[in-house]
Amino acid sequence: MIANTSHKSKYDMEALHHPYPYQEELPTQQTMDAMWRLFLAIGEFWEIDADIEAMSSNLVVFMSNRIQVNPTYVAEYANAEEVIDELISELGEAEAYKKLFTDPSANISPPTTKLARARQLVSNEFVALQLALGGFKTFGGAKNYLGYISGANIEGDTPYRTYTKEPK
């Protein structure tokens, strides 16, 4: 038995996993500022006990990596900015972010509204990033977390919490 496969055109091949070449178009400074305020708001809302100010360059790198993997993220960040602006003008700052973070309708997948896109493709991703950059320590004092670069397995300086009693 021989496979009778018609061959793939070169346009079908191995595209999904190859990031596009770096896009010239980046979010505007105004959008970047809005995204940074969103990132800070996440920390405030959940009372994250970490040096969030020190994470600003990580956020910039993260956003450009997201755009590199999928250029539509430029539009997602602009959408999130627009949604947040609108919510703030309607509800005031605290309630606006609360709605973005907690409104159950914004978490229905796949996202079909602008609010849902802002929540799922931007805010939720920033949540994952902030935890992975050290925010996780707020919740119960763990030393390591999935996505956190905790360091190598060095004797006497294990990069995660260990079982200390001498096992039998």
Place this chain on the structure above:
Amino acid sequence: MNVEIVIVGSGVAAAAVADRILKSKPTTSILVLEAGGKVKMKDFSIYQNYVATGGLPYNEYYDEAPPTRGCKGENRFTGNTEMSLQGSRLMMYGGSTVHWDGYSFRFKPEDFHLYTNTGHGIDWPFSYDHIEPYYGEAEGFLGVSGDSNDPSVPRSTGYPFIPFPYSLEDTLAIEAFDSLGLEYSHLPIARHGITDTTSPTAPCQTTGTCLYCPFGARYNAANTLDDMQTLESYPNLSVRTNAVVEKVIMDSKSRAKGVLYLDKNTGEYVTVEAQTVVIASGTVESPKLLLRSVSSFWENGIGNDHDLVGRNIITHPWITFETTLDRNPLHLQPEMAFPTLVSRHYDSEEEQANGKYVLINPPSTPVINLAQAMQDGKTRKEIDEMVSGKTTIQFNAMFEIFSHHDYQVTNLNRISHLGMIESLLNFNVNPTITNQMKAVEATATEVFKAMGATGPVTTDASWGAHHATCTTRMSDSPELGVVDANLKIHGVDNVYVCSNASFSTLSAVNPTLTLVALSLRLGDRLIGGQ
């Protein structure tokens, strides 16, 4: 095209054989043919995509789900249990180690004598002592971190890297094992540690995103193949992706001329002539390739005069036991992506006739997902309560399954989305397996009780072909198996099956360390011209 050695498949078996040969004879001409494509490794944006969304870059190289009404699907399953292919192997450059977990156990000495000890299956054609030095080398090849003083299996050399200490999450299981008198040890895992020698592989940074390791610290054959092509000077090594081998071409009953492959890039069929053919295409595809290599010399497929090619397929059930604890005072939560604690207490000669098993404390227990909770809109107070209050705990088990002639994989007359011939797989959970499952469940219930669990225990057994073995099993005689002790097909001088397919039996533990030991040994045999 003419080469010394053609290898079908580019997984860890292929990488280990090629690496072994080229280290000793760097100018050997080796062509590796891989049906799937290639994905970029150690890329920071792909890693961040995974952190942010859980999205992996290689999903297209999995099998699709079986057909359902209205959905074309892939592969067919008969028997009372689907030994699922979807998610259980990756068909791409680097093969299944691109997404494996890296548990790297040695078999125990009794595993090589299953038939003699129990009457089940067959014996391996050699003993543990024979393969023991290669286990040490395989641990070096995979970069295993483990406890060199672990008494559970005899060893003549230490692990290359120190073990990962027990995590705080292991507390409940360790205390339960202690109170029940169960032995346990550090789980040997293919994660690079710190070394004072130069190495192209970075040490593990415990980032916990091992399905896409940004550093290449978890062993992955794609990285080995990349290193061989970029860091080493192997002028005659070539790896061709999107090349589906259709058939092994025979010159006579005892000699292969080479292989025929489909170049998916051009749609053309290409013949490669080779002095030696190494089939390293996994437990499912290796026998299928032999079965479709029909000729006047081998009317039922190469090596199949005794109807054993594709027969006897078995795998481990991956069992997850789950229950609840009323409180979580230590705020235990997942800190790691890989486990650090295993009990091989019941992986013993005493249990061999009933089906030996291992117990693993998974890194996902207690089941707490901080990101999910925040993304779901839970408040700080609710999350604090989630971390300290009632919680779900789990542990995993695997047990040995015995082969049966009716368990079988063959070619199906359909082509998959990867341009490969689909599989027809027959497997049954029989009364022996059901009884084995009950014994493991009884132990799980005891362990949970000793942990102070209060909720009911649930059991979920998944039958993926992750650890599928035995489809071209190794034996002294062609009446019992397909390949000989050197992985060479009985009756053929120059075709080898270097795969879990050639395991004589399954054992209770993951297969890859043993596979690498066999692959390095095959490399030595081929260097020696055997």
